[in-house]
Amino acid sequence: MIFRVFILGALVACFVAIIESLVLSFTKDAHIATIFLESFLLVALVEEIAKYLVVRVYVYPSPELDEPLDLMLYMVISALGFAALENAILFFSLGQDYIAQAVIKFALLRFIGAIFLHTLTSGTVGYFIVKSIYSNRNKKLIFLFGFFIAIISHGLYNLSVVGLTEPLRYLIPTGVIVVLAIFTTFGFIKLRKMKAGSRLPLS
Numbered sequence: 669m670i671f672r673v674f675i676l677g678a679l680v681a682c683f684v685a686i687i688e689s690l691v692l693s694f695t696k697d698a699h700i701a702t703i704f705l706e707s708f709l710l711v712a713l714v715e716e717i718a719k720y721l722v723v724r725v726y727v728y729p730s731p732e733l734d735e736p737l738d739l740m741l742y743m744v745i746s747a748l749g750f751a752a753l754e755n756a757i758l759f760f761s762l763g764q765d766y767i768a769q770a771v772i773k774f775a776l777l778r779f780i781g782a783i784f785l786h787t788l789t790s791g792t793v794g795y796f797i798v799k800s801i802y803s804n805r806n807k808k809l810i811f812l813f814g815f816f817i818a819i820i821s822h823g824l825y826n827l828s829v830v831g832l833t834e835p836l837r838y839l840i841p842t843g844v845i846v847v848l849a850i851f852t853t854f855g856f857i858k859l860r861k862m863k864a865g866s867r868l869p870l871s
Contacts, residue, residue, distance in 0.1 A: 669727070669730065669732050669742075670742075670745055672726070673722060673723070673726065673727060673742055673745045673746050673749065674745050674746070674748060674749035674752075675749060676722045676726055676746065676749065677719060677722050677745065677746035677747060677748065677749025677750040677753075678749040678750065678752055678753035679749075679753075680718045680719065680721070680722055680746075680749075680750060681718075681749070681750045681751075681752075681753040681754045681757070682753065682757075683718070684714055684715055684718050684750075684754075685754065685757050687714065688710060688711065688714070691706075691710055692706070692710070700831055703827060703830055703831040704823075704827060704831070706826075707823045707824075707826035707827040707830065707831070708819065708820075708822075708823030708826075708827070709823075711822070711823070711826050712818075712819045712820075712822035712823035712826060713819050713823075715750070715786075715822065716789060716790070716793065716815060716818045716819055716822060717815075718750070719743065719746045719747050719750050719786070719790050719793075720743070720746075720790070720793060720815075722746040722749075723739065723742050723743055723746055723794075727739075727742045728870055733870075735862075736798045736801075736802070736859045736862040737798075737856070737859040737860050737862070739794045739797050739798050740791055740794035740795050740798065740852075740855065740856065740859055741794070742794070743790040743791060743793055743794030743797075744787045744790055744791050744794065746790060747786040747787045747789070747790035747791075748783070748786070748787055750786055751782050751783045751785075751786040751787070752783075754782065754786075755779050755782055755783070759779075781825070781829075781841055781845065784845050784848075784849070785821075785822060785825050785841075785844070785845065785848075788821075788845065788848035788849055788852050789817075789818035789819075789821055789822050789848065790818070791848075791852040791855065791856070792814060792817055792818050792821070792848060792851060792852055792855070793814045793815055793818045794814075795814065795851075795852065795855035795856075795858075795859065796810055796811060796813060796814020796815075796817075797811060797814060798859055798862075799814075800814075801870065802862075821844050821847075821848055824840065824844055825840070825841045825844045825845075828840035828841050828844075829841055
């Protein structure tokens, strides 16, 4: 199951990359407003939904989904597959001269940063999905709030890397990663303490 979710996350990244490349081919404007919309709507919104759909379509019907923590973990696995292929696509799309000159910076911002970003935002979504499932009220609001946090964090990270200059280009993404890491760590601990061993009451 873990391997399949990872592969599906990678396959979804292919479709998202095609959609993003098609849209970006029509929007070459470097204005900050355009970069803002692309960062939050085209990239953050589409990618967070894509990673979630892997779990929603493939994992939800499975009898192996029998612990609250499972949803958070499978969201992270989907994100790892997504980030792995996304980074591979971006790396091989670069020219040889660029790779020779900026491979270290690219590795820090894209390989390491993107992996942490994708896994932490998806982990956050997974946590709020579980909270919504076990909540007695405002289920949809809690569910959407998780996506809101993930999309805002994802978009802010992308906007900082693409549209801002140093040192904000590094400070803001680092802050996003640190805050998400703290939150998901506490979320992981909290879900691990919840009752396990029976099917989640999925709607």
